[in-house]
Amino acid sequence: MSTEPATRRARGRRRRGRAFASAFAIVVGVLAVIGLAGAAATVALGPRVTDVQVDPAAAVEASGSRLIVTTTQSLADVDASQVTVTPDTPFAVDTAGRSVGVRFTLPLWDDTDYRVEIRDVQSVAGGPSATITETFRTPAAHIELLQRGDGEDTIFRTDLSGENAEPIFTHGHIEDFRATSTHLVISVRTEDDQAGLIMTDLDGGNPRELPLPGDGFASNLQSSDRGDVVGYTFSDADLDADSGRESRLYTASLKQPDAAPQAVEVEGADPRIAEWRFVPDTDSILLLSFDGSLLLTGSDGAGATALGSAVTIEGIARGSSEAIIERVDGMATLDLTDATEEPLVEPAGDVGPATTVTPLPDGSTIRTAAVLDGETPTGRTSISLVAPDGETTLLSEVPETDAVLQVCVSPSARYAAVLVAPDAISNPYDTYQLPLPERPETRVIDIASGEPLVALTGSSVSWCQVPPV
Numbered sequence: 001m002s003t004e005p006a007t008r009r010a011r012g013r014r015r016r017g018r019a020f021a022s023a024f025a026i027v028v029g030v031l032a033v034i035g036l037a038g039a040a041a042t043v044a045l046g047p048r049v050t051d052v053q054v055d056p057a058a059a060v061e062a063s064g065s066r067l068i069v070t071t072t073q074s075l076a077d078v079d080a081s082q083v084t085v086t087p088d089t090p091f092a093v094d095t096a097g098r099s100v101g102v103r104f105t106l107p108l109w110d111d112t113d114y115r116v117e118i119r120d121v122q123s124v125a126g127g128p129s130a131t132i133t134e135t136f137r138t139p140a141a142h143i144e145l146l147q148r149g150d151g152e153d154t155i156f157r158t159d160l161s162g163e164n165a166e167p168i169f170t171h172g173h174i175e176d177f178r179a180t181s182t183h184l185v186i187s188v189r190t191e192d193d194q195a196g197l198i199m200t201d202l203d204g205g206n207p208r209e210l211p212l213p214g215d216g217f218a219s220n221l222q223s224s225d226r227g228d229v230v231g232y233t234f235s236d237a238d239l240d241a242d243s244g245r246e247s248r249l250y251t252a253s254l255k256q257p258d259a260a261p262q263a264v265e266v267e268g269a270d271p272r273i274a275e276w277r278f279v280p281d282t283d284s285i286l287l288l289s290f291d292g293s294l295l296l297t298g299s300d301g302a303g304a305t306a307l308g309s310a311v312t313i314e315g316i317a318r319g320s321s322e323a324i325i326e327r328v329d330g331m332a333t334l335d336l337t338d339a340t341e342e343p344l345v346e347p348a349g350d351v352g353p354a355t356t357v358t359p360l361p362d363g364s365t366i367r368t369a370a371v372l373d374g375e376t377p378t379g380r381t382s383i384s385l386v387a388p389d390g391e392t393t394l395l396s397e398v399p400e401t402d403a404v405l406q407v408c409v410s411p412s413a414r415y416a417a418v419l420v421a422p423d424a425i426s427n428p429y430d431t432y433q434l435p436l437p438e439r440p441e442t443r444v445i446d447i448a449s450g451e452p453l454v455a456l457t458g459s460s461v462s463w464c465q466v467p468p469v
Helices: 004-045 056-061
Strands: 049-053 066-071 083-086 091-096 099-104 113-121 130-137 142-147 153-159 166-171 174-179 183-189 195-201 208-210 216-223 229-236 248-253 273-278 284-289 293-298 305-309 312-316 322-327 330-335 341-343 354-359 365-373 376-386 392-398 403-409 415-421 441-446 452-457
Touching: 049 130, 066 113, 066 130, 083 091, 083 099, 099 113, 142 174, 142 452, 153 174, 166 183, 174 216, 183 216, 195 216, 216 273, 229 273, 248 273, 248 284, 273 312, 284 312, 312 354, 322 354, 354 403, 365 403, 376 403, 392 415, 392 441
Parallel strands: none
Antiparallel strands: 049 066, 066 099, 083 113, 091 099, 113 130, 142 153, 153 166, 174 183, 183 195, 195 208, 216 229, 229 248, 273 284, 284 293, 293 305, 312 322, 322 330, 330 341, 354 365, 365 376, 376 392, 403 415, 415 441, 441 452
């Protein structure tokens, strides 16, 4: 049999194979050229934005929120000098791979348009640079506040108009409450007069009881600005001179709601705590014990640093490491990072001795003082903003008929909330463990302008870091 046809077929298959291989190589070459051209074009254009992440609502509520921009190229490190945030607010910058993050170190103003410009953004491989501009708007502020009633107490949520209040949590006896970035924690007394702590979502939903150290009384409830942690002092119901826990400090993580609370105990120190504060953006706590010792400690009481004696802790501003304290010889600013101390700045003009001092992140303070006529008290109370250089602006003056109970500031320090007992003489206090006037009023002031915004019926505004005194 002849092999010529088979040979011709074999030669044909080889020719078609060579043709296919040549065509495939051409296609691959074309694709490679196109890919290289595309890559060259991308490099030539500089980094371009492919994704932006920001949570404006979270940025209003707490420090540490971030704007994260992802680009088409791995980036050279971006320096803070290349970034401008408008309106001006403190921030930090970090670069990782194709992304650059702008971290806002303080909560942002509510109901405000923000613009973030990042200049001279360049690929790690070099090439042309680009300017990235992103904008976003923060939502309007809202607050929660407590209204006690006859047999039923309610926490309301409202905007700053006061016209859109809605009840979010109701209980027969609410002593106090605090807000974290994700939860409310409410201190209550049960029908059989037992202490309770209830954790809910921010809208009051999904209530869940937190364990307490025992049968007794929880007070001085506070929340950390970060980490979903709360703390409180606890005293046993059966307490006498020889036994029982008195004003012991405990903390609890809302991320582990079933876990037993953690005692904060400083070895060798008086375990009874008169006042305390979470130190912002850290896991440290500033304590003032019954014997007047001021201590800075970790969240478990370990590694405590003695800071002398003090009379009161006035406060620590959000995003700050500087505490305002009162010593026997006067008020002072104490830097908790190195224990350096300066006398509290004297206000310009005669506003009288301060009765309370509320620190702000920029070093300013809001101070209440008795208004004097010469050396005679008038019964009126001034509320003034004192700048770091002592420049003083009167924000409000409360008449002699009313009593100022507390001053708190919003997380962004844009607003002040002044808790007042109107007509104090005819406004008796209730009989709760944390007593409040029967008709409390919270007056909100714009700090920059001093303009009064709204007067709300209620107390214990969620902006406050500590209970009213």
